Amino acid sequence: MEEEYDLETLAVRSGVHRSQYNEHSEPIFLTSSFVFESAAQAAARFKGEEPGNIYARFTNPTMTAFQERLASLEGAEVCVATASGMSAILSCVMGLLNAGDHIVSSRSIFGSTVQLFGNILSRFGIETTFVSASDPAEWEKAVKPNTKLFFVETPSNPLMELSDIASLAMIAKKSGARLAVDNCFCTPIIQRPLELGADIVIHSATKYLDGQGRVLGGAVLGSAESMEGVKNFLRTAGPTMSAFNAWIFLKGMETLKIRMEAQSKSAHEIAQWLEAQPSVERVYYPGLPSHPQHELAKRQQSMGGAILSFDIRGGRDAAWRVVDSTKMISITANLGDTKTTITHPATTTHGRISPEARQAAGIGEGLLRLAVGLESVEDIKKDLARGLA
Numbered sequence: 067m068e069e070e071y072d073l074e075t076l077a078v079r080s081g082v083h084r085s086q087y088n089e090h091s092e093p094i095f096l097t098s099s100f101v102f103e104s105a106a107q108a109a110a111r112f113k114g115e116e117p118g119n120i121y122a123r124f125t126n127p128t129m130t131a132f133q134e135r136l137a138s139l140e141g142a143e144v145c146v147a148t149a150s151g152m153s154a155i156l157s158c159v160m161g162l163l164n165a166g167d168h169i170v171s172s173r174s175i176f177g178s179t180v181q182l183f184g185n186i187l188s189r190f191g192i193e194t195t196f197v198s199a200s201d202p203a204e205w206e207k208a209v210k211p212n213t214k215l216f217f218v219e220t221p222s223n224p225l226m227e228l229s230d231i232a233s234l235a236m237i238a239k240k241s242g243a244r245l246a247v248d249n250c251f252c253t254p255i256i257q258r259p260l261e262l263g264a265d266i267v268i269h270s271a272t273k274y275l276d277g278q279g280r281v282l283g284g285a286v287l288g289s290a291e292s293m294e295g296v297k298n299f300l301r302t303a304g305p306t307m308s309a310f311n312a313w314i315f316l317k318g319m320e321t322l323k324i325r326m327e328a329q330s331k332s333a334h335e336i337a338q339w340l341e342a343q344p345s346v347e348r349v350y351y352p353g354l355p356s357h358p359q360h361e362l363a364k365r366q367q368s369m370g371g372a373i374l375s376f377d378i379r380g381g382r383d384a385a386w387r388v389v390d391s392t393k394m395i396s397i398t399a400n401l402g403d404t405k406t407t408i409t410h411p412a413t414t415t416h417g418r419i420s421p422e423a424r425q426a427a428g429i430g431e432g433l434l435r436l437a438v439g440l441e442s443v444e445d446i447k448k449d450l451a452r453g454l455a
């Protein structure tokens with residue numbers, strides 16, 4: 067859309083291109099290929115001289131609508147949709163890096179991203195140095211002549227550690243590297259990394275963009291120049307977003323702003339309430355003044371977000387008691403849903419790392435992560451209170 071519109075308007079209206087039938091709601095184009103009007107048109111499409119669809123591994127109109135809508139929300143020139151959040155991260159790396167290149171990455175990132183960088187890319191000659199999410203000096207020290215990518219996720223999972231995007235962007239620029247931010251926890255409603263100086267934004271659309279836990283998808287966003295290689299990798303290797311999933315995300319994004327606002331407001335209230343519970347030792351939530359980076363949170367996020375974690379006195383037994391005493395909250399490692407979810411990181415999402423490494427990362431046996439949904443705050447509190455008592 068050419069004019070300037072607010073985020074909530076873009077979330078509903080951008081990416082709309084009606085077909086000859088003038089449908090109101092976005093259609094799902096379930097077709098693997100597209101027909102040409104002539105041999106000359108087919109040739110022009112394949113040569114890239116004429117825009118248009120060829121084959122659904124490259125583009126499909128529903129996916130294109132999703133890409134335009136998310137690009138408008140993140141303020142990005144180009145969005146490339148992928149089959150999952152992990153394939154977004156893989157496509158970003160494959161599109162931008164070569165054997166012999168080096169990544170500097172936050173240590174506090176999604177478990178599968180750690181595996182991808184540490185165990186898979188390393189087999190193909192791409193090396194990663196893991197550093198502290200919150201200490202820009204460590205990033206500066208880790209830079210090598212072949213560093214091409216900085217990778218960060220903020221707030222981090224599960225301890226809600228923040229990274230200063232603007233500071234990291236400055237160090238990346240000085241080092242000739244691009245800064246990629248996994249913006250899954252905040253979404254563009256709460257945090258817009260490109261405005262803060264980042265070069266690339268990554269999403270697991272599986273989480274808040276859908277928001278209702280239905281399908282997997284992802285996206286990589288950035289300048290047209292930086293997305294060229296990413297697009298080529300996807301076309302060739304094929305982890306493309308399906309038309310059906312793109313449609314789910316288009317519909318999900320229409321309610322993104324009101325969901326993020328409502329879920330973030332509830333998370334804030336629950337975080338405050340948890341802080342007052344005698345059995346709770348510590349609450350990790352960027353929206354609370356007790357968070358060590360609260361000032362940074364106020365600078366780079368418009369809200370605290372819908373995810374929080376807290377330490378229970380009494381270690382694993384006490385934490386499991388809270389989990390097992392819930393009747394409504396879902397016991398699942400997933401997040402970003404309208405249904406509130408609870409997880410015990412030490413024995414689930416972070417169970418594969420050694421107890422020493424877990425301790426060093428601050429993920430104790432008494433830690434619980436809560437991803438707050440759309441139920442009433444009072445009902446969520448009631449469900450937690452039983453196990454906290």
Ligand SMILES: *Cc1c(COP(=O)(O)O)cnc(C)c1O
Nearest residue numbers: 150151152176250270272282283
């Ligand atoms: C879930 C998640 C991913 C991976 O996304 P998938 O869609 O599951 O592949 C990446 N980053 C973060 C922060 C996530 O929460």
